[in-house]
Amino acid sequence: MVQGSPFTVQKLFMPGTGPRWLPYGVLILIVAAAPLVFSGRMSYYLSILSLAGIYAVVVIGLNMLMGYAGQISLGHAAFFAIGAYTSGILSTRYGLSPILCALPAVAAAGSVAVLIGIPTLKLKEHYLAMATLGFGIIMYTILRADPGSMTGGIQGMPNIPPLQILGHAADSDRAQYTIVWSTVILVFLFSTNILESRFGRALMAIHKSEVCAAVLGINVFGHKLQVFVLSALYAGFAGFLYAHCSPLKYLNPDDVAHVILSIKFVTMVVIGGMGNRWGALCGAVGLTVLPEVLRLMSSLLHGISSTDIEMACYGLILIMVMILSTRTRKRLLPIPAENTLTQHPIRQ
Amino acid sequence: MALLVVSNLTKNFDGITAVSKVSFSVAQSEIFAIIGPNGAGKTTTFNLVSGVLAPDCGEIFFRGERISGLKPHEIALRGMVRTFQTISLFDTMTVLDNVKVGCHGQARTHIFSAAFRTRAFFEEEVRMTRTALETLRLLGLERRAHEMVGNLPFGQQRLVDIARALAGEPVLLLLDEPAAGMNARERSELMAIIRTLKQRGMTIVLIEHDMDLIMEIAERIIVLDHGEKIAEGKPEEIQRNPDVIAAYLGEA
């Protein structure tokens, strides 16, 4: 029996039938409610949530690469930085309208990913980790050294124009929050659609056994490259958002290209339970909010720097996740693994 | 013209010769068996034919085309699919999803159709689901389609493994010890399935340890020992062959 297979508008973004739209409804409600809670003097917190949303875009993409296809990248901050700096340079030095910078930012990150991916994706596990780590460090060094006097080096790149929407500059915390989180929801649904298809199943097959996937007719290298580039496109897009949709209006290699940021992204994927899309979203928000919580508490800590504690927290979280996942194979967050469910248009 | 022609196939693993100058050919719709003691080089032969390993020497032709040197997925897309001696199912997926992975090669739509949920995407997803369910029905497994594959008993997992390979609609199916770990009833079911597949025009090459099963079902057999082909013929010829008897006695 074929059930509701014809194309409908509702299915454009809603892959699930039955009660599976519920989590999306809850997500949209929370996203819509936040500006009401954090209004007036509290609107500073919206800018932190915007940053969380920007990181979430990276993490959603990285989760496809790590959680689904089982390939690790310790260099994703580099793609984030490529997106951010491409957009920053085009809008400040060449006067391009910020909204038009999105495409070149994403394209630049994607092209570099193709060049990096072709040699490195032939490598296995920790070699791939080392290669992507090396790439991240090279990118960071280039941005600091600023060979063509384009990036501003360690001084950074100030005065990046905000997005213009319908003639209005999206300058307030609230406007930026709205833009970022609308995009996050779209990106999230998009990714769900991409993963709940033969592409997602092929990635999971590659994760389990490359040889087995290959003899079933799956082009293993081709799929690895596709998902690597896709995740870099996400990171590049997030970089574009960071350049024009955060209150700083300022880019600096330490903020967007540092190895610590790459490791932060990986931690966000891991804490959410690899291959869990909702977990990835929660991981991104949780770990972005964490330093703010620590900063609020720093008056209680008498002299210990909150960034030191932040780093210690990451270490602790990673160790906990590793222990929990090897001992009990349970996820840290009690969210069901979603990669086991793909849609079947035919029901018996 | 034979469907599969293997000539002079040789593979060395640092020092030992796993497969040595093996030649054979398989005709369309034939049930062809490769037997031999443990370590004779049967699995290695499969690895070479399916492109998982590159041969040191020798050539392989499939449907008249030289396939030695092609990647495993390229060979699979030309209509040759294999199973492994140890079951390698995707244990984070349901039975149906496992079999749908096998349909991958038949599908044509890309990421963008999936992202935008186009009509073509839905049509193809329906087609894949239907193929997968039909394949499961053929193997008597359609009632377990929505279960996690790890919850099935061992014998049925073997059948899911075969179903996944069949979902790619291969011309030639290579089965590496498909009856290993099956009970008597499951074995007879497996034989019935193999016969059905042959009737539908499929060609099957199988490696098997169970002599009764082989003698009953195979039309032609080659025997490998220490990487070399020591005999070839019909089941009754193989049973009488003194070299074969010696090789198997040597193992026992």
Ligand SMILES: Nc1ncnc2c1ncn2[C@@H]1O[C@H](COP(=O)(O)OP(=O)(O)O)[C@@H](O)[C@H]1O
């Ligand atoms: N990947 C490998 N590396 C090294 N030696 C191998 C490898 N695969 C198989 N061999 C060796 O090749 C010989 C043949 O193995 P195999 O083809 O698995 O035998 P069979 O399937 O007939 O039992 C054995 O001696 C085995 O140890």
Ligand SMILES: [Mg+2]
């Ligand atoms: Mg074997």
